[in-house]
Amino acid sequence: MWKAIAFYLVSGIIVESLIADPADGTLEVLLRTVMAFTSIATLLLAIRKWHYFGQLFTAIFICENFIMTLAIGAEVLDLVMVMEHYEHREEVSMGLAAFLVVWYISIISYIFRQMFSFRMYISIIAAFSYFVLTYGLPMLFMDI
Structure with missing residues (x-):
């Protein structure tokens, strides 16, 4: 897990440093990690399955790492497109970002569904909520 x-x-710090200031990126990644820990702990306490914490946290962070690795590749591709003056760079970058977000939510939803036998719509809502809590709140905090 560690x-x-x-x-x-x-x-995460690499990706955020490529997008914004390295200090801000580092703080945002740390906030996302704290929010992930808090969100997972709250979910497990609410459904009384605390003994799954290590397993769930590891599964989610392996997914996070896979998506982050792909995001680094997307950032490198964006840099190459900027250097080559590719005309539709923004559309490609936004499309890749949207694809990674949807794929991320799908994987987290699958993890919740398999681990807790949630119905599909509940696992999708839980995964979307987790995404908003771990990415949206730290991003909002950084904008303040």
């Missing part, structure tokens, strides 16, 4: 978190922190 190796997955360390990889997430390093890869």
